[in-house]
Amino acid sequence: MNFENKNVIITGGSSGIGFAKAKAFIEKGANVWITGRSAENLQKAAAKIDSRRLNTVVSDTSNLAGIAVLEKIVTESGIKIDVLFLNAGTAIFNSIEQVTEADFDVQFNTNVKGSFFTLQKLLPNIKNGGALLFTSSTSATAANLGASVYSATKGALSKIAQIAANELADRNIRVNIVSPGPVQTKILDSAVPTKEAKDYVASATALKRVGNPDEIAKAVLFLASEEASFVVGTELLVDGGYTNYARK
Template sequence: MEFENKNVVITGGSTGIGLATAKAFIEKGANVWITGRNAENLQKAAAEIVSPRLNTVVSDTSNLAGIAVLEKAVAASGIEIDVLFLNAGTAVFNSIAQVTEADFDAQFNTNVKGSFFTLQKLLPNMKNGGAILFTSSTVATAANLGASVYSATKGALNKIAQIAANELVDRKIRVNIVSPGPVQTKILDSAVPTEEAKEYVASATALKRVGNPDEIAKTVLFLASDMASFITGTELLVDGGYTNYARK
């Protein structure tokens, strides 16, 4: 896969799946911009990656002012974006009876509004023929207890991505969705805090384990590459068989 000197923007690139993907693109010779709300997390990511081709931007994707910071950073660098990875996300798991307005707004503002307006604002900077990837989730089509709001955000995101794929064909920009199953990151730790619960989640996958962020990163690079030149508007499950596993 050829990413030498390609320009890659990753929202939510300071930890977890976004960080693993940033590392993978840097290893392939790309110039990478990563975002997050927390400057310290971004500094830690930069200290791990150690590359002059890595750029960090403190940008809260949940509001237009935060997205404008990223927009300005991209404009100031004068680049055209080859790959846009809309990955920033947050999850709060609670029964419908217990969900607060703040939980609801945080998830919709980050996962849906953030991805939508980052896409809209960065489209003028996207290179024709480039690739856009969204991080959704297997929960977009599941109906797990306690995941009503989070699942709804990912369902909404899938529809936005599919329509973006159709709207961007004239520019030859491919748009695809990566839907991870359980992957060992901070979000999984917050959703599944005990070892017992984690073992249960692992046992619910066909491969009997949770995934690691590198495995999602590899999928993102594949979908962003010419190897996926005939793939657009699709959702790729990267879930160890979780979604279709025939539980006995």
């Protein structure tokens, strides 16, 4: 797969899955923009990737002012986007009794509102024939204890993605969804903090392990590439067999 000189934007690219995607696209020759709230995290990511083709943008996706920062940089640079990866996300796992309004708002604002309005604002800058990828989760269809709000955000996001796939087809923009299962990142550490709980999550996959971010990045390269030219509106589970194993 060749992404030579393609322009790729990844929201939430300073760590975890977004960082692995940024590395993978850079290795394939793309120009990549990654976003995040923390300038320090972005700088650390840039130092690790160490490429002049990597650009960082401090942009909080959970509000329109933050999204406008990214929109301005893209518009002023005059680039057309080949691949937009809506990846930024957050998770707070708590029982329904314990969820606060703040927990609810940060998850919906980041995962749903942020992805929706980033798409809306960047849409004029996406190339006809480009690729748009949403990061949902196996949580969108699972019903795990403590995940009521997070799962609801990912369910909402998957539905937005399916409708975007239909609405953007006339511009030949291919919209697809990648749904990771449990992957070793900061989100997993905060949602599943103990070794015992992590072992349990691993045991719930067919492969009996959690994934690593590079394994998601590899799958994503395919969906973003010309090789997937007839793949539209689909959800690719990259979950070590978690979804089907849970239903066995």
